[in-house]
Amino acid sequence: ALAPIVADVRRLHKLQGVRMDLGLTLYEGKGDRERVLGHTVGNAIFTQFGFSGPAAMDLSHLISTRPGADLTLEIDLLPHYRREMQGLLERMAGRRDARRLPLRVALGAALPEKVPPVIMTLAGLSDDTSLADLPRDELSTMLERLTRLRVAVKGTHGFEFAQVSTGGVPVGEVDPHTMASRIVPGLYLAGEVLDVVGPCGGYNLQFAWTSGYLAGAGAAGTPPLKK
Ligand SMILES: Cc1cc2nc3c(=O)[nH]c(=O)nc-3n(C[C@H](O)[C@H](O)[C@H](O)COP(=O)(O)OP(=O)(O)OC[C@H]3O[C@@H](n4cnc5c(N)ncnc54)[C@H](O)[C@@H]3O)c2cc1C
Known part of the structure; x- marks a missing residue:
């Protein structure tokens, strides 16, 4: 899901409410086994429980899909200058x-x-x-x-805080030309019911509109895309 990040921000609790551009890098593992899962630069908000705002949301699906993983968030307070x-x-x-x-x-x-x-x-x-x-x-x-403040990541905020839920139907189960289910004949799927997630910035709305258009045309038997 795209949701606020929950992290151990006790050392940073006085920054609560600060909104600024941050560089955020998400790591999995420790020492030699540490690897970068994702990096983003953008607007973020320090909150009581961690981080919100577009930059935090953009990394959050890499967290919500790894329950129990050893994750660390590196914060760059000066990403631009x-x-x-x-x-x-x-x-x-x-x-x-x-x-x-x-x-x-x-x-x-x-x-x-x-x-x-x-x-x-x-x-x-x-x-x-x-x-x-x-x-x-x-x-x-x-x-x-x-540029290298590190905090342990605990997870993401729940469904009720999610901007995109990354729904339950794998996108591979639909025909991308018509959005018809490959499993249930006559069923057409669009938007958030599919497990598609894009970064903040309109990509998720665009996916909902485009897949909705394709699904409607597909259901009407007039698919606009050629196979
Ligand atoms: C706070 C917030 C901010 C967001 N900001 C952005 C953004 O800036 N850019 C971006 O790209 N995306 C953003 N999103 C995500 C984007 O809004 C969604 O990905 C998109 O709206 C999904 O479209 P959808 O049609 O699949 O689902 P929805 O928009 O959720 O539409 C589902 C509809 O189905 C209705 N419904 C549910 N159950 C039933 C039922 N049983 N019977 C009949 N109707 C039912 C609901 O009332 C709803 O109207 C944001 C989401 C949230 C919550």
Whole structure:
């Protein structure tokens, strides 16, 4: 299903309600056996239980189809401008008044207000750290850390929260020209009743409309597609 992701976000609970673009990478397994299941960049929302929004939803079907799997979500807080952020902070750090510039405020130039205090805590920095207190290599390490925050994935939110249910009929059981069931003669299937799932962005509605058109024409005996 396309549904919000449930994850261990205790370390990030202060980010609840923050909506921003994130890079999200889903891994299965640990150590040498770890492999990437999916990656996406897009808008996401930090919630009480994990992540919602299009980017999270787009990975969620890879989770809901693997109950009990050992899954980890890697969060990139700077998917679009990590280098630019480093350049900006280095330039600011070179200013004479850098000692008076709290790191929290400098980071806030490019991140939502709630984010800098949380990442500074994760990096073991006190709230009053100034930009000038942070040597260049530590700044780089901290930014690197912002692109690789990891949380354990517990699953997805249930059916009632799903935007797409990934229905029960395998799409291989229908003739794609007419959407006729290969199992039950005279039955035509369309939309979410099939186990089709697309990313957010209109693909699921488009599939519902297109398959509905084909199924209607198929049932009327006027299929628009040639075999
Ligand atoms: C909150 C939300 C946001 C979404 N946003 C997007 C989006 O931005 N882009 C996108 O592509 N997709 C989106 N989707 C998914 C998309 O809406 C669905 O994939 C699509 O509507 C599926 O079409 P469908 O005709 O198969 O099913 P549905 O649209 O669910 O239609 C099924 C219809 O059958 C009716 N029905 C059910 N049982 C019976 C019965 N026993 N007798 C008679 N009628 C019955 C229901 O009332 C309903 O009207 C979203 C879904 C949700 C829930």
